[in-house]
Amino acid sequence: MTPDPVEDLLRHHAPQVLGALVRRYGHFDTAEDAVQEALLAAARQWPGQGIPDNPRGWLIRVASRRLTDALRSETARRVREEAQARLLPRDTYTAPAPDAPRAPAGDDTLTLLYLCCHPDLGPASQVALTLRAVGGLTTAEIARAYLVPEATVAQRISRAKRQLRGAEFRRPDRWRERLPALLQVLYLIFNEGYTATSGTELRRADLAVEAIRLARAVHALLPADSEVTGLLALMLLTDARRAARTDTAGELVRLDEQDRTLWDREAIAEGIALVERALPHGPVGAYQLQAAIAALHDEAGCAEDTDWPQILALYDLLVRAAPAGEPMAALGRAVAVAMVHGPAAGLAETDRLTGVLGGHHRLAAVRAHLLELAGDRGAARAAYQEAAAGTLSQPEQRYLRLRAARLTPGGTGLID
Incomplete structure (x- = not known):
C-alpha cells in the first residue's frame, strides 16, 4: 500500500496540535473535537490545494477557531440560562485570539499519552482514546480495527473525555507510576495489529504501524528508559517477520516453517541494537526479556539453529516478571521446555x-x-x-x- 503523505502528516501533527490547544485553552474534550474537525478540513483541502508550508501552524489556527467558536457558543448559552434564571445582566465572553500558539517544546506526545492512560479510564477506553487523540485515527477506523460498532467506540471516547474533564495538561508528578499502563496500551495495540483476535485478516497493518510509530515517539522522549527501549525492540523484531507469516495463497505459516529470507533484516538489526542497549541497564523487565527472546529467534539462520536453551533461560526469567509476561509467557515457556527436554516435558508444562x-x-x-x-x-x-x-x-x-x-x-x- 502506497503511503498517503497527507494522512501521514496529519497523524504526525495530531498530538502536537492537540497539545498546543489543551495547553493554551484547557478543555481536553472540546479541544479534541476541534482538532478532529481541523484534521477533517485538512484531509478535504490539502490534496487539492496543496500542503501548506507550515502544516502544524495551519492545523492549530483552524482548530483554535473551531474551539473558540465552540467556547463562545457554550458560554453564550450558559450566560443566557443564568440570566433567565437569576434575571441578571449578561456578561460578555472574550475568547482568546485564534492565532496559532507557539509549538510546545517536545513533550506533548508523551503528555498526551499519559493523559489518555489516566488510571480512572478502563483499558478499552485508554486504547480508543490513545488511537484517536495521539494516533489521529478516526472513530470509524478504530471501530474497523477492533471489529466493534462505531457507536461503541464513540461512546468509549466520549465517556473517557468526560472523565478527563478538568484534568490538567501536564506530565503527572508521579509519572513513572503511569508509564507501565502507557506501555501496556501500546503493547495491546501492537498485538492486535500483528495478530488480529478476530475477522478475516491475520494482521491489521494500520494498528501495528501506529503502535511502532508511537513507541518510537516515546523512546525519542525517554531514550534511557530500558523498558521503553525493550518494547520498541520487541515490536521491531516481531514485525520484521511479517512478510513470511503467510504463503502465496495467504495462509498462515508457522515460525519454524517460515522463509527467513523474507524477514526484514534492517528492522532486525535495529531491534537487536536496542536490546543490546537496554539489557545492561536494569532493572530487566518483561518487554526487554520478550525482545531478547525475539532476537534469538531472528538471529537463527534456520529453525534448527535456534538457541532454545538460552530462550528457555529467558522464559524462566519472564514468567517471574510482571505484568506483560503472564500468562502467555508460561505457554511460550512450555514450547521452549519441549524443544530442550522433549515434547512430553512440554506437555507436562x-x-x-x-x-x-x-x-x-x-x-x-x-x-x-x-x-x-x-x-x-x-x-x-x-x-x-x-x-x-x-x-x-x-x-x-x-x-x-x-x-x-x-x-x-x-x-x-x-x-x-
Whole structure:
C-alpha cells in the first residue's frame, strides 16, 4: 500500500496540535473535537490545494477557531440560562485570539499519552482514546480495527473525555507510576495489529504501524528508559517477520516453517541494537526479556539453529516478571521446555496451565503441536480441532483445520 503523505502528516501533527490547544485553552474534550474537525478540513483541502508550508501552524489556527467558536457558543448559552434564571445582566465572553500558539517544546506526545492512560479510564477506553487523540485515527477506523460498532467506540471516547474533564495538561508528578499502563496500551495495540483476535485478516497493518510509530515517539522522549527501549525492540523484531507469516495463497505459516529470507533484516538489526542497549541497564523487565527472546529467534539462520536453551533461560526469567509476561509467557515457556527436554516435558508444562488458560485456543494449539511432535496423531488432531473452534480469527481457523486434516488417516491436507 502506497503511503498517503497527507494522512501521514496529519497523524504526525495530531498530538502536537492537540497539545498546543489543551495547553493554551484547557478543555481536553472540546479541544479534541476541534482538532478532529481541523484534521477533517485538512484531509478535504490539502490534496487539492496543496500542503501548506507550515502544516502544524495551519492545523492549530483552524482548530483554535473551531474551539473558540465552540467556547463562545457554550458560554453564550450558559450566560443566557443564568440570566433567565437569576434575571441578571449578561456578561460578555472574550475568547482568546485564534492565532496559532507557539509549538510546545517536545513533550506533548508523551503528555498526551499519559493523559489518555489516566488510571480512572478502563483499558478499552485508554486504547480508543490513545488511537484517536495521539494516533489521529478516526472513530470509524478504530471501530474497523477492533471489529466493534462505531457507536461503541464513540461512546468509549466520549465517556473517557468526560472523565478527563478538568484534568490538567501536564506530565503527572508521579509519572513513572503511569508509564507501565502507557506501555501496556501500546503493547495491546501492537498485538492486535500483528495478530488480529478476530475477522478475516491475520494482521491489521494500520494498528501495528501506529503502535511502532508511537513507541518510537516515546523512546525519542525517554531514550534511557530500558523498558521503553525493550518494547520498541520487541515490536521491531516481531514485525520484521511479517512478510513470511503467510504463503502465496495467504495462509498462515508457522515460525519454524517460515522463509527467513523474507524477514526484514534492517528492522532486525535495529531491534537487536536496542536490546543490546537496554539489557545492561536494569532493572530487566518483561518487554526487554520478550525482545531478547525475539532476537534469538531472528538471529537463527534456520529453525534448527535456534538457541532454545538460552530462550528457555529467558522464559524462566519472564514468567517471574510482571505484568506483560503472564500468562502467555508460561505457554511460550512450555514450547521452549519441549524443544530442550522433549515434547512430553512440554506437555507436562501445559497441563499446569489449564487452570489459567483452560479453554483458550492458544493453549489447545500449543498442545496440538507438542502432541504432533510426540507422535500422538489422534490426540493432536483433536487438539487442533479444539483450537480452531476457539478462535474468531478466520486465518487461524483455516490453518488449524488444515493441520488437523493432515493428521486424519488418509488425509491429504485439503479442507473445505
